[in-house]
Amino acid sequence: MVETVPSQPSPPPVAIGPRAPVRRRSFNLGWALVLPALAFLALFTYLPAVLVAAISLFQWNLAGFSSSHWVGLQHYAQLLNPISGFLQSLTVTAYYVGMMVPLSIALGLGLAWLVKNRGPRLTAWETFTRSAVFLPYITPAIATSIIWIFIFNPQFGLANAVLSALHLPALGWLTSTTWALPAVMINNLWHNVGFMVILFLAALSNVPQDVVEAAWMDGANGAVAFWHIIRPHLSPVMLLAVILGTIQAMQTFGSIYQMTGGQFGGGGGPLNSTTTTAIYLYKSAFVYFHYGYGAAVGVVLFLVMLGVALAQKKIGERHTFYR
Amino acid sequence: MAQIEWDHVSKWFGPVAAVHNISLVARDHEFLVLLGPSGCGKTTTLRMAAGLEDPTSGRLLLGERDVTHVEPRDRDLAMVFQNYALYPHMTVYDNLAFGLKLRKTSPQAVRRAVEDAAARLGLESLLARRPRELSGGQRQRVALGRAMVRQPQAFLMDEPLSNLDATLRAETRVQLKALHAQLATTIVYVTHDQVEAMTLATRIVVMNGGVIQQVGTPDAIYDRPVNQFVAHFIGTPGMNMLPVLWGRVDGALAAIVGSQRLPLPPGLPWMRAAESAVSHAATVGVRPEHLRVAAAPETGTPSLKARIRLVEPMGHETLVHLDLDPDLTLVARTPDRWPHSNIPVWVSFDPRHLHVFDPVSQVAYEAV
Amino acid sequence: MTNTAARPSGRLVRRWARFALMAVVAAAFLLPFYWALVLSVATRANVFTMPPDLVPSWDFISWARVFTLAPWGLYFLHSVIITGATIIAVLVTGVLAGYALAEVPFRGREVVMGVLLAGLMVPPEAILIPNYVVAYHLHLLNSLAGQVVPFGANVFAVFLFRQFFKTLPVELWDASRMDGARWWQYLRHIAVPLARPVVMTVTLLTFVAQWSQFQWPLIITQGNGARPVEVALSYLQGFDGSHWRELAAASLLTLAPIFVVFLLTQRHLISSVAGRAQI
Numbered sequence A: 001m002v003e004t005v006p007s008q009p010s011p012p013p014v015a016i017g018p019r020a021p022v023r024r025r026s027f028n029l030g031w032a033l034v035l036p037a038l039a040f041l042a043l044f045t046y047l048p049a050v051l052v053a054a055i056s057l058f059q060w061n062l063a064g065f066s067s068s069h070w071v072g073l074q075h076y077a078q079l080l081n082p083i084s085g086f087l088q089s090l091t092v093t094a095y096y097v098g099m100m101v102p103l104s105i106a107l108g109l110g111l112a113w114l115v116k117n118r119g120p121r122l123t124a125w126e127t128f129t130r131s132a133v134f135l136p137y138i139t140p141a142i143a144t145s146i147i148w149i150f151i152f153n154p155q156f157g158l159a160n161a162v163l164s165a166l167h168l169p170a171l172g173w174l175t176s177t178t179w180a181l182p183a184v185m186i187n188n189l190w191h192n193v194g195f196m197v198i199l200f201l202a203a204l205s206n207v208p209q210d211v212v213e214a215a216w217m218d219g220a221n222g223a224v225a226f227w228h229i230i231r232p233h234l235s236p237v238m239l240l241a242v243i244l245g246t247i248q249a250m251q252t253f254g255s256i257y258q259m260t261g262g263q264f265g266g267g268g269g270p271l272n273s274t275t276t277t278a279i280y281l282y283k284s285a286f287v288y289f290h291y292g293y294g295a296a297v298g299v300v301l302f303l304v305m306l307g308v309a310l311a312q313k314k315i316g317e318r319h320t321f322y323r
Numbered sequence B: 001m002a003q004i005e006w007d008h009v010s011k012w013f014g015p016v017a018a019v020h021n022i023s024l025v026a027r028d029h030e031f032l033v034l035l036g037p038s039g040c041g042k043t044t045t046l047r048m049a050a051g052l053e054d055p056t057s058g059r060l061l062l063g064e065r066d067v068t069h070v071e072p073r074d075r076d077l078a079m080v081f082q083n084y085a086l087y088p089h090m091t092v093y094d095n096l097a098f099g100l101k102l103r104k105t106s107p108q109a110v111r112r113a114v115e116d117a118a119a120r121l122g123l124e125s126l127l128a129r130r131p132r133e134l135s136g137g138q139r140q141r142v143a144l145g146r147a148m149v150r151q152p153q154a155f156l157m158d159e160p161l162s163n164l165d166a167t168l169r170a171e172t173r174v175q176l177k178a179l180h181a182q183l184a185t186t187i188v189y190v191t192h193d194q195v196e197a198m199t200l201a202t203r204i205v206v207m208n209g210g211v212i213q214q215v216g217t218p219d220a221i222y223d224r225p226v227n228q229f230v231a232h233f234i235g236t237p238g239m240n241m242l243p244v245l246w247g248r249v250d251g252a253l254a255a256i257v258g259s260q261r262l263p264l265p266p267g268l269p270w271m272r273a274a275e276s277a278v279s280h281a282a283t284v285g286v287r288p289e290h291l292r293v294a295a296a297p298e299t300g301t302p303s304l305k306a307r308i309r310l311v312e313p314m315g316h317e318t319l320v321h322l323d324l325d326p327d328l329t330l331v332a333r334t335p336d337r338w339p340h341s342n343i344p345v346w347v348s349f350d351p352r353h354l355h356v357f358d359p360v361s362q363v364a365y366e367a368v
Numbered sequence C: 001m002t003n004t005a006a007r008p009s010g011r012l013v014r015r016w017a018r019f020a021l022m023a024v025v026a027a028a029f030l031l032p033f034y035w036a037l038v039l040s041v042a043t044r045a046n047v048f049t050m051p052p053d054l055v056p057s058w059d060f061i062s063w064a065r066v067f068t069l070a071p072w073g074l075y076f077l078h079s080v081i082i083t084g085a086t087i088i089a090v091l092v093t094g095v096l097a098g099y100a101l102a103e104v105p106f107r108g109r110e111v112v113m114g115v116l117l118a119g120l121m122v123p124p125e126a127i128l129i130p131n132y133v134v135a136y137h138l139h140l141l142n143s144l145a146g147q148v149v150p151f152g153a154n155v156f157a158v159f160l161f162r163q164f165f166k167t168l169p170v171e172l173w174d175a176s177r178m179d180g181a182r183w184w185q186y187l188r189h190i191a192v193p194l195a196r197p198v199v200m201t202v203t204l205l206t207f208v209a210q211w212s213q214f215q216w217p218l219i220i221t222q223g224n225g226a227r228p229v230e231v232a233l234s235y236l237q238g239f240d241g242s243h244w245r246e247l248a249a250a251s252l253l254t255l256a257p258i259f260v261v262f263l264l265t266q267r268h269l270i271s272s273v274a275g276r277a278q279i
C-alpha cells in the first residue's frame, strides 16, 4: 500500500504527440479530410499555375503537348514587339489602375466618413445610404454594365443629359477613344466603391473618438484633424485597400468586355483604347485562339501582379504607422 | 457490474509524466474519489479510463475485459465534465437524448429515458431550454442527467461541483451521495476538495505528482496517513509538523522539540521503528483538532509551553496560532475562545494522536 | 472654421448638410437601378427621349416580351443549379478541410496550410488559359459541372471554418465521444450546427460570386446547353442592343435574386464581405 515519494522518473523512449481525437486509424484521417479541397484546388489552381508557363512555350493545340509546337520564348518576344499591342494593353491597364485605385480610395474614404455613425447607434439614414452604396458591389457586372451602356448613350443617355444640364458639351463616351475608358471607370467606381467604404468604415470605427474631439477642442479644423489624427490610424487598411484595389482593377473583365463591344470581337474598343491586359489575354486565346500566346500574357500578368503586391507590401511596411 | 482497473498505467505528455505507473481498482458499486492538488494527474487518470486519452504504457480493464485500445463509445461509461461541456445549440432534452439517439434507441425509449432522468434531477420544466438559459446549478444537473440517461456501467466525474457556489456545492454533494445509493453504480470522482472526498467516498485515492500516495477509506486516510504529504493534505488546517530529536528521560523515550522536552508514555505503535531508525531525528505530526490549549499544564499528558501569536475566531471554534520557539509554530483548533494573543499557554495532547514520519523518506513509522 | 458664437447653429447646418449629402449619394447610387426600372416599364414613346424620361409609365409589355427573346427559365435553372451546387461543394470541402486543419493533428498539416495560402496568391485571370485546357481534358467544356468544379473549393472558406472550429472547446468533442459520436457525427450534429454563422457567410459569398460569374462561363459554354443568365444577358445585349426596354427588364430579372438576398441578409452580407477582405 505504501509508496515512497517518487523521484521524477525518466521519460519513455517514445515521445507522444498532441491529443489525438481519433485513435488507431488504419488511414490518415487528416489527409483524407483535406483531400477534396486540395483536389479541386490542384486541378484548377496549382496545376494551371504551373501549366500556364509550359503552355506559353508552345504553339498550343488543345489536344495536348504532343500535338503542340515548341516555340520556346518566341511568344515573349512577340509580346515585346509593339505591333502585337501587348505593350499598349499594359499602358491602358496602367492608366486604368492608376486612375481607379486612387479614385476609389478617395471616394471610398469620403463616403465612409459621410456614412460613419456619429452617435452610438446607426441612424436609419446612415444604414440606408450604406446599403445604397454597397449594393452595386454584389451585383453581376454584366447586368449593371448594360444599364451603364444606356447611361452613356451619346444621344439618349443620362450622362449627357447631366452634362447638358450643366451646360457642358456632350461626349461620345463609349464611341470615343478618349472617353470610353473613363466611362468604364465611372461604372466600376460605382460598382466597387462600396467595398472600399466597408474597408474604411471598419478602420474609422477604430479611431478613438475622444482623440478626434480633443483635436477639435484644440481648434484643429476638420481637415487638419483628419490628416494628423485619423490618417495614421488608416494607414494599415490603406495598404490593404491599395493592394486589393489594384488586384481587382487589373482583373476587371466583364464590365469592360460588355461596355466596349465584347460580343463583336472580344471588346476593348474603340481602336483598342480600352484593351486592358485582361481583355488582351481573353482575345488572344478565345477570339484568335492563340492559347500559347495568351498563356504568355498570363505569365506576365501573374508576375506583374505578384510584383505589385510585393512592392506595395514593402513600401507599405515602411510607411505604415499603427501595425 | 463494473469494475475499472488501471494496471501499471503511465501517461507521458512529452517529457512530463502526468501519471506514473498507477495500479488501481475501482470496485463495483464503489464511490472512488481521486484526490490531490491541481496538476497531480487526476484528470488524466480519469480520461484514460474514459478512453479519451491513450495510456503511454499499462492496461485498462473493465471487469475482465481489456479496453486499453477501445474507443470511448464502446466502453459504456459516462462522464461529467468540470465545465459541463453541454452542447450549446441543443435544448436540455436534446442534450440528454443525443447519446441515446446515436445509439439508435427507439424514439419512445429515448423519451422515456430522458423523462425519467429529468424527473430524478428535477429538470422537467427545463427540457425545452438551451444551456445558456440555465443557471450554473441547473447546467450541472443537466450534465449529470446526460450521463445518467444511458445507464452506463460507471460514471466518471471530473470536479463536477467545482463551478458551483459554496451553498449549492454542499447541497449537490448530498444529492450526489443519495444518487449513488439509489443508482448503485460505480462512480470514479475527481476532486481537489478534501471535504467532497471525505463526505462522498467509499475509498479515497490520494495522488501527488502523478503517483498514488495512499488508497483507503476516508477514516483510514484521516487516521493513518502513510506519509507526510497525505497527512498534511487531509484536514483543515493541515497537520502540524514538528522536527524532533529522540532522547531518553528516565529510560523512557522522549522527544526534544526545539528547546523543550516532551516525555512520552511507552507502548506507542511507532516506537520500535523510531528506536531502530538510524537517525535520531524525525518529524512529528499532530492535527490541530487534537491539540488542547490551557493556561496551566495538564497533568498526566505531555504538554509544551507556548505563546499565542494570533487568534482566528470562527464562532463554533477558534484557530489558535502558537509559537513554541521563534521558528516552531503550531495551529490548534479548540472549542474554547481565546480572545487575547501574546499570552503564555500550555499545549497538550493525547500521545496516541501523534504521527511520526521518517525525516528523509517522509513515510509514517507506523506504516513500516 | 466657425467662430464661437455661431457654433450651435453652425453645428445644425452641418448636420442638415450631411443629411442632404447622404440623400444625394444614396439617390446617385440607386439611380442606375431606378432608371433601369423606368426603362423596363416605359412605353415605346418614352424610351429614346432627350432629356431621358425618369417617370415610370408602368407598361409591362417589355417584361412579357423579354421571355420571347430567350429561354430565360432555362438560363435561370442553369444559374440556380450552378450556384447551388457550388455552395454545397464549397461548404463540404471547407468544413472537412477546416476541421482537419483545426482539430485533427496529422503529419504535413503545416505544409497543407502553406500550400493553401500560396493558392490565394494565384490570380484567376492569369491562369484562365490553363484552366480552360484542364477543363477541356476533363470534358467539362459546355457543361454545368464545368462551371462548378473549378470553384468547388475555396481557400477562404477553408480558413473561415478552421478559424471557427479552433474556437470550439475540446470538451465538446470529448463529451460527444462519450456520448458515442464518431468524428463525422460530431461534425454533423455539434460542430457544423454551431458554425452556422460561418456557413451563412460562406453561402452568401459563394452565392454572390457564382451568380455573377461571367468570364469563365463565357469561354466554356456554347449555345444553350449550359449557359447561365449573365452570359445569356451579354449575348442579348450584343445582338439586340437597341431593345432598351427588354434589356432593362432582363437585367433587372438577373439582378432580382441578388436584391432579394441583399434585402434579407444585408447585415450578414456586408460583414461577410468585410471579413473576406481581412484574409
Ligand SMILES: Nc1ncnc2c1ncn2[C@@H]1O[C@H](COP(=O)(O)OP(=O)(O)O)[C@@H](O)[C@H]1O
Pocket (backbone or CB within 6 Å): A019, B013, B016, B017, B018, B036, B037, B038, B039, B040, B041, B042, B043, B044, B045
Ligand atoms: N494534453 C496535455 N498536454 C500536455 N500536458 C498535459 C496535458 N494534459 C495534462 N497535462 C499535464 O499533466 C499533468 C497532470 O494534469 P491533470 O491530469 O489535468 O491534473 P489534475 O486533473 O490533477 O489537475 C499536469 O502537469 C498537466 O500540465
Ligand SMILES: [Mg+2]
Pocket (backbone or CB within 6 Å): B039, B042, B043, B044
Ligand atoms: Mg483536473
